[in-house]
Amino acid sequence: xxxxxxxxxxxxxxxxxxxxxxxxxxxxxxxxxxxxxxxxxxxxxxxxxxxxxxxxxxxxxxxxxxxxxxxxxxxxxxxxxxxxxxxxxxxxxxxxxxxxxxxxxxxxxxxxxxxxxxxxxxxxxxxxxxxxxxxxxxxxxxxxxxxxxxxxxxxxxxxxxxxxxxxxxxxxxxxxxxxxxxxxxxxxxxxxxxxxxxxxxxxxxxxxxxxxxxxxxxxxxxxxxxxxxxxxxxxxxxxxxxxxxxxxxxxxxxxxxxxxxxxxxxxxxxxxxxxxxxxxxxxxxxxxxxxxxxxxxxxxxxxxxxxxxxxxxxxxxxxxxxxxxxxxxxxxxxxxxxxxxxxxxxxxxxxxxxxxxxxxxxxxxxxxxxxxxxxxxxxxxxxxxxxxxxxxxxxxxxxxxxxxxxxxxxxxxxxxxxxxxxxxxxxxxxxxxxxxxxxxxxxxxxxxxxxxxxxxxxxxxxxxxxxxxxxxxxxxxxxxxxxxxxxx
Amino acid sequence: xxxxxxxxxxxxxxxxxxxxxxxxxxxxxxxxxxxxxxxxxxxxxxxxxxxxxxxxxxxxxxxxxxxxxxxxxxxxxxxxxxxxxxxxxxxxxxxxxxxxxxxxxxxxxxxxxxxxxxxxxxxxxxxxxxxxxxxxxxxxxxxxxxxxxxxxxxxxxxxxxxxxxxxxxxxxxxxxxxxxxxxxxxxxxxxxxxxxxxxxxxxxxxxxxxxxxxxxxxxxxxxxxxxxxxxxxxxxxxxxxxxx
Numbered sequence: 001x002x003x004x005x006x007x008x009x010x011x012x013x014x015x016x017x018x019x020x021x022x023x024x025x026x027x028x029x030x031x032x033x034x035x036x037x038x039x040x041x042x043x044x045x046x047x048x049x050x051x052x053x054x055x056x057x058x059x060x061x062x063x064x065x066x067x068x069x070x071x072x073x074x075x076x077x078x079x080x081x082x083x084x085x086x087x088x089x090x091x092x093x094x095x096x097x098x099x100x101x102x103x104x105x106x107x108x109x110x111x112x113x114x115x116x117x118x119x120x121x122x123x124x125x126x127x128x129x130x131x132x133x134x135x136x137x138x139x140x141x142x143x144x145x146x147x148x149x150x151x152x153x154x155x156x157x158x159x160x161x162x163x164x165x166x167x168x169x170x171x172x173x174x175x176x177x178x179x180x181x182x183x184x185x186x187x188x189x190x191x192x193x194x195x196x197x198x199x200x201x202x203x204x205x206x207x208x209x210x211x212x213x214x215x216x217x218x219x220x221x222x223x224x225x226x227x228x229x230x231x232x233x234x235x236x237x238x239x240x241x242x243x244x245x246x247x248x249x250x251x252x253x254x255x256x257x258x259x260x261x262x263x264x265x266x267x268x269x270x271x272x273x274x275x276x277x278x279x280x281x282x283x284x285x286x287x288x289x290x291x292x293x294x295x296x297x298x299x300x301x302x303x304x305x306x307x308x309x310x311x312x313x314x315x316x317x318x319x320x321x322x323x324x325x326x327x328x329x330x331x332x333x334x335x336x337x338x339x340x341x342x343x344x345x346x347x348x349x350x351x352x353x354x355x356x357x358x359x360x361x362x363x364x365x366x367x368x369x370x371x372x373x374x375x376x377x378x379x380x381x382x383x384x385x386x387x388x389x390x391x392x393x394x395x396x397x398x399x400x401x402x403x404x405x406x407x408x409x410x411x412x413x414x415x416x417x418x419x420x421x422x423x424x425x426x427x428x429x430x431x432x433x434x435x436x437x438x439x440x441x442x443x444x445x446x447x448x449x450x451x452x453x454x455x456x457x458x459x460x461x462x463x464x465x466x467x468x469x470x471x472x473x474x475x476x477x478x479x480x481x482x483x484x485x486x487x488x
Numbered sequence: 489x490x491x492x493x494x495x496x497x498x499x500x501x502x503x504x505x506x507x508x509x510x511x512x513x514x515x516x517x518x519x520x521x522x523x524x525x526x527x528x529x530x531x532x533x534x535x536x537x538x539x540x541x542x543x544x545x546x547x548x549x550x551x552x553x554x555x556x557x558x559x560x561x562x563x564x565x566x567x568x569x570x571x572x573x574x575x576x577x578x579x580x581x582x583x584x585x586x587x588x589x590x591x592x593x594x595x596x597x598x599x600x601x602x603x604x605x606x607x608x609x610x611x612x613x614x615x616x617x618x619x620x621x622x623x624x625x626x627x628x629x630x631x632x633x634x635x636x637x638x639x640x641x642x643x644x645x646x647x648x649x650x651x652x653x654x655x656x657x658x659x660x661x662x663x664x665x666x667x668x669x670x671x672x673x674x675x676x677x678x679x680x681x682x683x684x685x686x687x688x689x690x691x692x693x694x695x696x697x698x699x700x701x702x703x704x705x706x707x708x709x710x711x712x713x714x715x716x717x718x719x720x721x722x723x724x725x726x727x728x729x730x731x732x
Contacts, residue, residue: 243611248603254595255595326567328607482569485568
């Protein structure tokens with residue numbers, strides 16, 4: 001009978017968590033859940049100009065946007081150094097594929113004077129067909145030589161180091177008075193696209209609730225009959241070994257700093273000091289132009305430290321507990337799990353310096369931080385999965401510990417912790433996208449730095465990148481655990 | 489399976505593989521694999537062992553060194569998975585193999601009682617209830633709040649025995665009766681052991697001392713080279729074992 005009460009309690013917790021996450025996601029996710037935000041890509045380097053915008057000049061630039069609503073248009077121009085004030089009248093219009101005008105506005109060219117940046121916000125949003133090729137047209141209505149600005153075009157984009165030529169198709173090139181130029185206008189259009197998740201959010205939530213209800217019924221019925229469903233088995237062993245895990249975690253945590261003078265303060269100090277060193281190195285010697293670099297850096301460090309700590313502790317989780325494993329029967333999964341959980345405490349403590357740095361740098365803390373538990377869970381699952389493979393491999397192959405030291409370092413450099421992610425281009429970016437840590441750290445950064453929810457795809461990627469390693473790690477571990485005792 | 493049976497072992501086999509030509513590097517491994525000279529000899533530590541132990545019975549296991557006694561205990565306590573056959577055990581098994589292996593040197597005696605208790609499978613409530621009993625039995629007094637790296641080995645063994653002996657498990661596995669601490673404590677621990685053995689707990693008992701076995705056990709299993717020579721009443725088996 002007590003088991004049924006325990007199962008009921010567990011199910012109640014799951015339901016509460018479910019409702020909380022549905023509501024939080026809806027409230028915090030906001031626009032990001034309903035729309036995907038896109039733009040026309042990076043602005044090209046301004047290498048050429050289209051010449052003075054004198055009366056009658058027509059500049060046309062087609063663009064492709066992965067969306068159906070335009071939000072904003074940004075034009076980059078230059079107002080020469082004239083003696084006269086820059087001015088004139090131009091007509092900025094957006095045409096659809098058939099040449100019909102969707103938007104039309106006459107504006108003063110004085111807006112482009114100096115290092116001019118002209119911004120037009122479309123309000124209401126401008127509807128263009130999805131997957132279409134709209135065209136931006138600028139017609140000069142009145143402008144006399146010597147007092148008009150110009151617009152730039154170019155055919156290369158700047159990278160963190162140097163620049164890269166881009167290959168342009170004819171339809172992407174800018175045309176001046178009907179003549180195609182070898183380049184693209186310096187401009188950017190941002191827009192958005194409705195995604196199906198937004199419109200079906202409550203339907204999906206209801207379907208999930210229905211599934212969960214079915215699962216609860218099934219589990220309760222199983223519990224009454226005392227059957228051995230996997231979930232019930234898991235609950236039973238959780239109940240049985242909870243105390244042991246608590247004890248092991250508290251041992252790991254207590255003994256970690258037991259004989260050091262500063263003790264648990266190291267959990268705060270360590271990430272702080274690492275960040276300070278790297279901050280100095282990367283903001284003076286290697287200059288990087290990342291906004292709010294301190295928070296960017298510290299987020300990466302804290303996440304990577306956790307991953308690195310869990311995995312290196314897991315390497316010795318089985319071998320280091322040999323004296324216990326050969327004497328007492330305990331489900332062996334407990335060893336790597338307890339190590340991961342004790343690192344978790346450390347990780348949570350090291351979030352405090354992160355908070356301090358956020359306050360000091362005046363980073364806005366938004367309700368989006370409520371989404372962090374998801375990313376933390378993914379990070380934990382990923383680390384545990386890798387840790388299980390390592391702890392099992394170590395038993396049969398003692399070189400694992402040395403190999404892992406090297407691999408750990410390689411992994412660190414593959415993850416954008418102290419460098420910006422757009423530094424990585426070409427084939428290297430495929431490697432980056434395969435790196436689970438990249439996706440998880442990116443999630444952290446979007447939430448903390450931008451203060452918004454990431455796009456729905458980021459959730460899926462994080463989840464998959466954490467669940468797959470965990471499942472693989474668990475299977476490998478369970479497959480090999482019976483042979484551990486013969487090899488340690 | 490009879491309701492009365494606490495432990496049932498059916499045709500248990502335990503096979504170890506031994507490499508004779510110890511492979512030292514990957515290259516050697518690849519070469520020998522290629523040449524097919526990679527031979528692994530197998531060694532049967534337990535060969536078709538079947539027996540059952542009833543509830544409350546004190547069951548002795550005798551045999552020479554290397555007969556497979558400890559292997560059998562490990563198989564029953566779940567540490568080793570048999571390569572063949574089945575073992576089923578009802579209830580909680582308390583291993584009393586090498587005391588104190590779950591201790592952490594940097595923790596205090598108090599913390600170690602809870603850690604070691606958890607490893608032995610006790611619940612939190614049980615430990616809190618019996619904490620005073622454990623401390624009293626161990627005679628450690630105020631030392632219980634010092635890290636155990638400051639303990640003498642005798643003190644440590646006393647603490648370990650106290651933690652292990654406080655429980656009344658369904659199955660108690662004893663590999664040699666332990667001579668722990670000074671003479672007084674030895675008497676005390678032996679008494680506690682007898683108390684457990686007489687108190688309805690099923691006991692698996694391994695010892696080299698035939699007198700102890702004969703005195704304490706109801707039935708005895710005689711192992712030789714991993715095979716069962718005989719199972720029967722304690723006095724009869726012991727007599728035959730000593731005369732062989």
